[in-house]
Amino acid sequence: MHPLLKTMRPKQWAKNVFVFAGLFFDGKLLNLKSVALSVAAFAVFCCVSSAIYLVNDLADIEQDRLHPKKRFRPLAAGTLKQSTARIAAVVLLVVALAGSLAISTTFAIVVALYAVIMLLYSLRLKHVVIIDVLIVATGFVLRVWGGAVVVQVARFSPWLYVCTTLLALFIAVSKRRNELITLGEDAGDHRAVLNGYTLGYIDTLTSIIISTTLAAYSFYTFSAPNLPDNHAMMLTIPFVLYGLMRYMYLVYVKEMGGAPEEIALSDRPLIICIILWMLTAGIVIYPSLI
Numbered sequence: 519m520h521p522l523l524k525t526m527r528p529k530q531w532a533k534n535v536f537v538f539a540g541l542f543f544d545g546k547l548l549n550l551k552s553v554a555l556s557v558a559a560f561a562v563f564c565c566v567s568s569a570i571y572l573v574n575d576l577a578d579i580e581q582d583r584l585h586p587k588k589r590f591r592p593l594a595a596g597t598l599k600q601s602t603a604r605i606a607a608v609v610l611l612v613v614a615l616a617g618s619l620a621i622s623t624t625f626a627i628v629v630a631l632y633a634v635i636m637l638l639y640s641l642r643l644k645h646v647v648i649i650d651v652l653i654v655a656t657g658f659v660l661r662v663w664g665g666a667v668v669v670q671v672a673r674f675s676p677w678l679y680v681c682t683t684l685l686a687l688f689i690a691v692s693k694r695r696n697e698l699i700t701l702g703e704d705a706g707d708h709r710a711v712l713n714g715y716t717l718g719y720i721d722t723l724t725s726i727i728i729s730t731t732l733a734a735y736s737f738y739t740f741s742a743p744n745l746p747d748n749h750a751m752m753l754t755i756p757f758v759l760y761g762l763m764r765y766m767y768l769v770y771v772k773e774m775g776g777a778p779e780e781i782a783l784s785d786r787p788l789i790i791c792i793i794l795w796m797l798t799a800g801i802v803i804y805p806s807l808i
Contacts, residue, residue: 521592522606525575526568532779534563536658536682537665543678544671545744545803552669555621559668562617562625563661566633569610572603574640581709586701621668628664632657647714651694655686677738684731689778691727692765695720696775728762750802757795764788 537559546552575582575593582594592598611633618626639653662682666674694715701712735758739751764787769775781788 521598522602525572525592525598525603526606526610527571528568529777529783530567530571530779531564532782533658534560534567534661536661537563537668539662539678539682540666540671540674541669542799543742543744543803544666544669544674546669546671547800547804549669555668556665558617558621559625559665562614562621562629563632563664565610565617566614566629567636569607569614570633570636570640572607572610573637576600576603576607577640625664625667628660628667632660632664635660645711647711650711651687651690654690655683658682658686673742673744675738675742675744677734677742680734681731681738684727684734688724688727688731688762688765689775691720691723692769692775693778695724695769696773699773700776724766728766731762732759744803746802746805751799753802754795754798757791757798761788761791761795764791 538556541547541552541556575591578588579593579600582588582591585594588594593600593603614629614633615626618629635653635656639650639657643653644650659679659682662679694712695717697709697712698715698717698720701709732755736752736755739745739755740749742751745751764785765775765781768781768785768788774781782792783789
């Protein structure tokens with residue numbers, strides 16, 4: 519069970535917190551029914567994403583055996599049978615689809631769309647330059663959309679979808695940069711798509727994405743329909759600015775970025791920044807709590 523659980527990537531379940539965006543930003547955090555539905559949606563996305571990770575490792579087993587770090591993954595190392603991984607992937611997909619249908623038909627469509635896109639990514643699209651990072655961003659947007667569907671968000675700002683897309687692109691591009699640096703001249707042998715990227719190109723993309731993200735989030739803070747008319751949400755902009763700059767520092771100076779979920783769960787300054795952002799945004803969206 520331990521090799522199977524490891525291959526399911528429980529640490530990366532942290533990415534599924536994006537399903538709570540609709541709950542938080544639509545002011546429904548105090549609605550117990552909405553909270554319960556969001557938790558159920560989170561569990562569904564954990565199941566479907568784990569199934570995708572199993573499929574991904576099955577597809578990449580030979581390349582992973584040549585990778586300095588990925589060769590220790592259970593499938594590549596031989597501690598997990600391929601037949602077991604296949605069965606587990608099917609079971610998780612069935613559970614996810616059944617669970618999503620139990621919540622709502624629309625949510626089930628979102629989950630099915632996520633599963634299909636991510637399967638295509640694992641089997642083919644991750645080898646296509648630019649498309650690979652765009653698909654990663656799409657996965658995050660679908661998480662947000664799924665979370666908005668289950669709590670029936672009525673006034674979810676489209677700017678938040680834009681911000682989600684840009685943030686996911688930033689993380690994905692930063693991961694590609696880390697892979698180029700870590701793997702060096704052999705990068706393309708481990709991941710063919712890396713032959714289509716250069717550090718200069720990725721650094722240019724990062725600059726564009728960071729600037730656009732800050733602009734999009736700023737537009738959200740003073741244009742979203744469910745925010746106070748006094749534009750108090752703009753008080754959260756400094757935290758977003760620091761968070762992006764801190765992540766860039768970790769990627770460019772500390773040469774991290776290969777495991778974004780570990781950065782989010784281990785870097786203390788970044789964690790403190792996220793907490794302060796949540797507290798500030800919470801006070802603005804839920805003034806009745808103060």
